Amino acid sequence: MSSSQDPAPAIDAVPTLYGDTMFRSRLEADWAATLDGAGIQWLYEPETITLPSGAVYVPDFWLPELGTWIEVKGPGIPRVEKTAELARSRACGCEAACSCRWPGGEFVLLGRSAAPSRWNESGHRPRYGYAMWEALWGPSAYFVTCPACARAQCITLRRPWLCRACHRSVEKQELHSPVDRVVRFIETSRAGGLFAMPDLGKPFTDEELGPYEEPEEN
Numbered sequence: 001m002s003s004s005q006d007p008a009p010a011i012d013a014v015p016t017l018y019g020d021t022m023f024r025s026r027l028e029a030d031w032a033a034t035l036d037g038a039g040i041q042w043l044y045e046p047e048t049i050t051l052p053s054g055a056v057y058v059p060d061f062w063l064p065e066l067g068t069w070i071e072v073k074g075p076g077i078p079r080v081e082k083t084a085e086l087a088r089s090r091a092c093g094c095e096a097a098c099s100c101r102w103p104g105g106e107f108v109l110l111g112r113s114a115a116p117s118r119w120n121e122s123g124h125r126p127r128y129g130y131a132m133w134e135a136l137w138g139p140s141a142y143f144v145t146c147p148a149c150a151r152a153q154c155i156t157l158r159r160p161w162l163c164r165a166c167h168r169s170v171e172k173q174e175l176h177s178p179v180d181r182v183v184r185f186i187e188t189s190r191a192g193g194l195f196a197m198p199d200l201g202k203p204f205t206d207e208e209l210g211p212y213e214e215p216e217e218n
């Protein structure tokens with residue numbers, strides 16, 4: 001939902017201030033907060049890219065330590081053609097050993113709306129939950145915290161499984177898919193603040209969640 005060439009903006013996009021940045025939608029602001037919660041550096045719309053097809057595209061996030069782009073898309077049938085083209089064109093073509101700066105080349109993720117917490121979880125609310133993402137091209141993307149440099153990130157199952165930042169090996173048992181629901185989705189409040197979110201990975205408490213808010217189409 002970032003390119004001026006998209007035929008129409010999402011009708012429910014609500015500009016949302018988080019930190020010093022005004023995001024086009026609350027979902028984008030929530031993704032920024034979620035990246036902050038995982039200690040992942042991000043830049044919002046840092047670059048206007050001309051794709052091989054000639055289309056002009058501004059991806060939502062660039063993660064400078066991880067060589068990763070994130071395009072945030074809410075529910076429905078998102079237009080992802082440009083994002084998919086970016087993913088195809090930035091992946092590397094290394095056949096065997098990849099010696100690229102970023103393992104597998106630059107990586108493109110789609111950031112989705114949160115997956116709801118389970119109904120029997122402490123602090124369950126319909127619209128708070130866990131981060132959902134997908135790779136836009138190639139193998140699925142898994143969340144991992146590098147045992148060597150401690151950076152949280154998404155990698156693909158393309159072998160070898162390497163930290164995108166320090167290139168050290170990661171083990172399969174450390175990888176989490178979105179349905180494992182280990183990455184908590186952090187939501188910015190209507191006031192633009194952020195509720196405290198310690199201990200990434202534990203269930204929410206009612207205290208953390210604050211007063212109940214009616215779900216909002218996003």
Ligand SMILES: [Zn+2]
Nearest residue numbers: 092094098100
């Ligand atoms: Zn490569």
Ligand SMILES: [Zn+2]
Nearest residue numbers: 146149163166
């Ligand atoms: Zn690392």
